[in-house]
Amino acid sequence: MALLAPIPGQSLTDEPNNFAWERPPEITDPDEAVVFHLDRLSEKPIVDSVLHLLQMGFPVDVLTRSILTGAVGSGMHSIDVSLLISPVIEEEIAYMGTTAGVKFKNTFGNDETDDEIQEKKLKDVVMARLEEELGKGDESFIRETTEALGSSQESALETMQDEATPEQEEQQQEIMDDNPIDRGQGLMSRGV
Helix, strand or coil: CCCCCCCCCHHHHCCCCCCHHHCCCCCCCHHHHHHHHHHHHCCHHHHHHHHHHHHCCCCHHHHHHHHHHHHHHCCCCCHHHHHHHHHHHHHHHHHHHHHHCCCCCCCCCCCCCHHHHHHHHHHHHHHHHHHHHCCCCCHHHHHHHHHHCCCHHHHHHHHHHHCCCHHHHHHHHHHHHHCCCCCCCCCCCCCC
16 A cells, blocks of 8 residues: 655655745735724625624634635735734624624634533532423422523622622621521522
């Protein structure tokens, strides 16, 4: 079976400057590169393509890297210039999307923070437990609990708790200590 891979040193026997990236770039000044890309991004077919990609969920940062990688591959400018001008091109593409009224993503990354992800997981666990207990316990309590998850009242309570002063937290702790509620049993262990 013959391997279709290059043999070691084959690139040294090829004709030099065979590819665009093997030659010096056409543009070496970052300012000129920005002008080049902004001019290209103002052409009607490119504007239509960019807006279509943004509308389809293609993130701005990936689109920017794709455009700049294509320019490096065609010998327009170097990778270093790409790194320098990337924020400007990203900003222009985001501006195009905003101006056109296109809802777009900035990155493929998860838009949720770690806290939001953890909160969502916790709510899913609570909902699963409540569904398990639906036939066993008080249906009105379960219904109220499910309605309270994610409600504006919950958000207001969390905001109040976050903004509580140390004195208020101390008062809350004293109230909790004085409250004659069953200690040592959580909500789930009480069979509610």
